[in-house]
Amino acid sequence: MRNFGNTELADRRSAAATAKAALLGAYQAAKTANDPARAAKRAERTALVQARDLRRMERDRLKVEERNRRDSDAAEKQAAIEAAALAETEERAIAKSARIRRVVEDDAARKAERDRRYANRKARQA
Numbered sequence: 001m002r003n004f005g006n007t008e009l010a011d012r013r014s015a016a017a018t019a020k021a022a023l024l025g026a027y028q029a030a031k032t033a034n035d036p037a038r039a040a041k042r043a044e045r046t047a048l049v050q051a052r053d054l055r056r057m058e059r060d061r062l063k064v065e066e067r068n069r070r071d072s073d074a075a076e077k078q079a080a081i082e083a084a085a086l087a088e089t090e091e092r093a094i095a096k097s098a099r100i101r102r103v104v105e106d107d108a109a110r111k112a113e114r115d116r117r118y119a120n121r122k123a124r125q126a
Helices: 008-032 036-125
Strands: none
Touching: none
16 A cells, blocks of 8 residues: 655645645736726727727728729720720721622622613614
């Protein structure tokens, strides 16, 4: 069995536990005490946190505004590109129809000239 006469280790362990409990009790008492300096520090930290949050919110708001501005600029550029492409397509269609109209008119003029020559030839023969 054990030697219960050697209590040095047990005494040291109980003394350490008692000291630890005393430190914990002192810490708890200091924590719950209404120290003005402690309250001032807490208020200062709270003010710093609030100021940090306000700065972060302002930064986020500016980021959102910048993103919205870039998106609207990109949308305007895209709309301008699409409008230019549409105008170019319409111009090409107009030019193509004008070219077709000129070809048809030229063909009609050539046919009319041919018919006139044919009629003159027949008139001379008759």
